[in-house]
Amino acid sequence: xxxxxxxxxxxxxxxxxxxxxxxxxxxxxxxxxxxxxxxxxxxxxxxxxxxxxxxxxxxxxxxxxxxxxxxxxxxxxxxxxxxxxxxxxxxxxxxxxxxxxxxxxxxxxxxxxxxxxxxxxxxxxxxxxxxxxxxxxxxxxxxxxxxxxxxxxxxxxxxxxxxxxxxxxxxxxxxxxxxxxxxxxxxxxxxxxxxxxxxxxxxxxxxxxxxxxxxxxxxxxxxxxxxxxxxxxxxxxxxxxxxxxxxxxxxxxxxxxxxxxxxxxxxxxxxxxxxxxxxxxxxxxxxxxxxxxxxxxxxxxxxxxxxxxxxxxxxxxxxxxxxxxxxxxxxxxxxxxxxxxxxxxxxxxxxxxxxxxxxxxxxxxxxxxxxxxxxxxxxxxxxxxxxxxxxxxxxxxxxxxxxxxxxxxxxxxxxxxxxxxxxxxxxxxxxxx
Amino acid sequence: xxxxxxxxxxxxxxxxxxxxxxxxxxxxxxxxxxxxxxxxxxxxxxxxxxxxxxxxxxxxxxxxxxxxxxxxxxxxxxxxxxxxxxxxxxxxxxxxxxxxxxxxxxxxxxxxxxxxxxxxxxxxxxxxxxxxxxxxxxxxxxxxxxxxxxxxxxxxxxxxxxxxxxxxxxxxxxxxxxxxxxx
Numbered sequence: 001x002x003x004x005x006x007x008x009x010x011x012x013x014x015x016x017x018x019x020x021x022x023x024x025x026x027x028x029x030x031x032x033x034x035x036x037x038x039x040x041x042x043x044x045x046x047x048x049x050x051x052x053x054x055x056x057x058x059x060x061x062x063x064x065x066x067x068x069x070x071x072x073x074x075x076x077x078x079x080x081x082x083x084x085x086x087x088x089x090x091x092x093x094x095x096x097x098x099x100x101x102x103x104x105x106x107x108x109x110x111x112x113x114x115x116x117x118x119x120x121x122x123x124x125x126x127x128x129x130x131x132x133x134x135x136x137x138x139x140x141x142x143x144x145x146x147x148x149x150x151x152x153x154x155x156x157x158x159x160x161x162x163x164x165x166x167x168x169x170x171x172x173x174x175x176x177x178x179x180x181x182x183x184x185x186x187x188x189x190x191x192x193x194x195x196x197x198x199x200x201x202x203x204x205x206x207x208x209x210x211x212x213x214x215x216x217x218x219x220x221x222x223x224x225x226x227x228x229x230x231x232x233x234x235x236x237x238x239x240x241x242x243x244x245x246x247x248x249x250x251x252x253x254x255x256x257x258x259x260x261x262x263x264x265x266x267x268x269x270x271x272x273x274x275x276x277x278x279x280x281x282x283x284x285x286x287x288x289x290x291x292x293x294x295x296x297x298x299x300x301x302x303x304x305x306x307x308x309x310x311x312x313x314x315x316x317x318x319x320x321x322x323x324x325x326x327x328x329x330x331x332x333x334x335x336x337x338x339x340x341x342x343x344x345x346x347x348x349x350x351x352x353x354x355x356x357x358x359x360x361x362x363x364x365x366x367x368x369x370x371x372x373x374x375x376x377x378x379x380x381x382x383x384x385x386x387x388x389x390x391x392x393x394x395x396x397x398x399x400x401x402x403x404x405x406x407x408x409x410x411x412x413x414x415x416x417x418x419x420x421x422x423x424x425x426x427x428x429x430x431x432x433x
Numbered sequence: 434x435x436x437x438x439x440x441x442x443x444x445x446x447x448x449x450x451x452x453x454x455x456x457x458x459x460x461x462x463x464x465x466x467x468x469x470x471x472x473x474x475x476x477x478x479x480x481x482x483x484x485x486x487x488x489x490x491x492x493x494x495x496x497x498x499x500x501x502x503x504x505x506x507x508x509x510x511x512x513x514x515x516x517x518x519x520x521x522x523x524x525x526x527x528x529x530x531x532x533x534x535x536x537x538x539x540x541x542x543x544x545x546x547x548x549x550x551x552x553x554x555x556x557x558x559x560x561x562x563x564x565x566x567x568x569x570x571x572x573x574x575x576x577x578x579x580x581x582x583x584x585x586x587x588x589x590x591x592x593x594x595x596x597x598x599x600x601x602x603x604x605x606x607x608x609x610x611x612x613x614x615x616x
Binding site: 058074077082083085088089092093095108112113115116119120121122123124125135139140142143146193 | 439440449450451453458488556558560599600
């Protein structure tokens, strides 16, 4: 137990808040509570150690030692792999601690990558990075489930995302759709689900909560191909999926910063919607879009998932618990597919929608007494106002007045909420007395 | 799940992890030992081509074929059938999008352009890995010798068997590039 905690206990005894016996009991409770549990810090250091050694081995082999013969190079390529496999097998068979399993699996992960890389070097195998990454991840995916390894799962998410970008976006003039990313991703999901079920408040889950939506958001770009305009629809629907996932009952007790899907979904939705409040973007769309593309089918699949998640939330928590952010993608779909040819109408509707999103965030913030959400709402409205300056012919005086009004709004809303909060806490205090 | 089941599962995964690189080796060794050897003349590469780490990038003189066929488009995978010319260097015999089952060796290349009845393509063996410290000198030597290439004495030694190819060495003035840079 930390010395600061012990000091606090002594102060409490000195001030006669608790008895010395109680202080002893508390101290003993904390001293014995953690015995037999694996030390989290040790696990983290174990993983980092393996990560560093593993990447060190890859780097050393990348030197490509000319003086060694092909046979020696080949043996060197297999050496780390065999060591990694031995350590991993040992930690499974001897039922070693979490630290052992995570560290050995991480090391094995890197040694598999090093082995394939070195073989490619020895034989000058043409450098298709995409195939290399795919082989690497595929060979290591089973480790996630055999060792319940979160480190390997996270590394796999990282490399799968890299794979999607490599073959879908970064290859010059030779991009292909990275369908296998979806397979890799789906293979990792059960581990995520297991973590949600067992360790909802753990830091590990927080990392997954961020890594997974970030990975999908980045990888989606690799699926868009040439349909730039449909890309926006895809992203808006994806952000709808993410936001609705973040609002699922299972994440209800999670702190906002631990809920990556919610934050990315919300920010993504607002940013995309703000783009659609401009006139020029609506004129960019083709008159007769081609609906027989894989992008279009993917958009439909995303829509189906978004509606399913939204439907589930409504079914569990009722209409009243649903906020505007959750249904923004539906509103967008209606405007985009029904009203996009109606001249200025879609632009006006989008402006109203973003304004409503801002108001809705302010209301959520006020109801929950959360200054962060309140100011997020105010920020949305301020940015909307600022954006309108670019494409309207308003005079400087009107623009100036609008800015002053927005600024005043910031002050007043925060001030009133602070007052209300103080009043309520005073009332609570009076009641207790 | 019982420990022994997990362990058996792991042993299977470990064997696959060993098998995949072994199979890569076996394929390459098979081409090296029983594949036909061809010499591909390299051509001057762009001097501004950036130094790309621990390998050198090779470009080949054999990178196009005259054939009037507009169905060949960029990105297509093609069968390039090869034979030796009088000087003993590889040259294109014919191109096809499908396996023609000719009695000739072939490599699978990628179309990079089709303009004025000339189909350009990229051969798959364009990387030659070098020791980190030698790679820069090697690329420099390769470039300089290609530029003053009056003798046509820079070529890549490639083993080919059933469409698979292994780049074994790059030869400058009759010696391996690795030895050449040590001089």
